[in-house]
Amino acid sequence: MEDSSCDLISSALEIISQKGNPYYNVSLLCLFVSLLVFVVSTITKNYSQVDKLWSIIPFVYTWMTVVDQRTLLMAIVATIWGIRLTYNFSRRGGYKWPVWTGDEDYRWEYIQEGHYLPILNNQIAWMLFNLGFISIYQNILLLLIVTPSLVAWTVATDAGCTSSDLNVLDFVAAFLVLFFVIVESIADNQQYKFQTEKYKKINAKEPLTGEYADGFCQSGLFSIVRKPNYAAEQSIWVSYYIFSIAASGKVLNWSIIGVILLILLFQGSGRFTEKLTLMKYPEKYALYQKRVPLYVPNMLALGKSDTGVSETTPLMEKKAS
Incomplete structure (x- = not known):
């Protein structure tokens, strides 16, 4: 049930400037990490410094909010x-x-090199992009996706909010997060196995057939959606948001910002990855795009056994036969 006396936004704005609480601490850590990755990436010219922290810093934030059973459960599933x-x-x-x-x-x-935005091949523009988007924005996003933990902390500690024990929604959220973690794991394993085997065959100068000849994975979960790991990652954080609903009783609360921004990021990132893959495999990947959706499975096509790829015949030869 929604607690009308609990103003989550006002509570957050009032608390964030107070030293020693999770709002202040996670914001300070986010600022430090943002500046650190900018300096390191600028010096080393390796711009994947945020990538090294992408899977670590969010669950660190969640442990900084642990105050009751709900926030403990949230920290555990985020850590997994x-x-x-x-x-x-x-x-x-x-x-x-x-x-x-x-x-x-x-x-x-x-x-x-300017393939996404031509202006970014300018050194100054790239430096500003590295500071603003790669270093600062991405780190803010990593904080925002776990802000349901802050909402749960607020509900548990603010006298103006009615705290509730763990309920059905908490367990639904935990189940969904872990389910999509498993899906993401299967997709990553399938991709890893495919790439390892492909380059093993290439290095051994063995003939490539089927999807190995095409150059990209199209079997397993990749026969259902083109980016199953991306789809699962977005679903994980949509599921994590449910914890904030369970805690506050509010279907819509301010922590949904992180979910929305993450989904928007994946729309741009996924489309750009598609563009690069299409540049590498123009004809074969175009056929794959027509056959398989990007993120959301085509439920009408799930029952069809034909994936469009033969184990012994390259895709383009099969289409021509």
């Missing part, structure tokens, strides 16, 4: 998400020593 994603990033070469090295997201090079 973070550990799994950190492992996946690590096995792809994301972490090396020194810590500021490691794999850089290939998209930054294309963006820096």
Whole structure:
């Protein structure tokens, strides 16, 4: 039930400037990390410094809000998400020593060359983009996606709010988060296995057939949506937002901002990734785009067994046969 006496926005604005509480502490940490990654990325020219923290810093924020059973549950599921994603990033070469090295997201090079916005091939424009978007905005986003934890903390500690025990919605949220973590894990494993096998065949100079000849994964979850890991990541944080509803009784509260901004980021990021893949495999990927949706499965097509890819015949040969 909604508690009309609990003004979450007013409470947040009143608390944020008070030292020693989660609002103040997470904001201070976010500012520090934003400036740190800007300095490090500018010096090293490796612009994936935020990527190294993407799966770590959000669950650190959640542990800074733990005050009751609900916020503890939220921190636990966020940590499970973070550990799994950190492992996946690590096995792809994301972490090396020194810590500021490691794999850089290939998209930054294309963006820096002006493929996304032509002005970004200018050094000053790129520096401002690195400061404003890569370093500051992305770190603010990583804080915003876990702000349901701040809402739950507010409800539990603000005398003007009626605190509630764990309820059905909390367990629904936890179940959904963990479910989509599993989906994301399966998608990442399928992609990792595909890429490993593809380059193994290439290095061994073996003939490539089927999706290996096409160059990109189209089986498993990738036969249902083109970006299953992206879809799962967005779903995880939509599910995490449900915790704030369970805590406050408000279907809409200010922490939904993080969910909305994350979804918008993935729309732009996903489309740009699609553009680069289409540049690399113009004909084959165009056919894949027509056959398989980007994020949301086509329920009418799920029952069809034909994925459009043969294990022994390259896609374009199959289409021509």
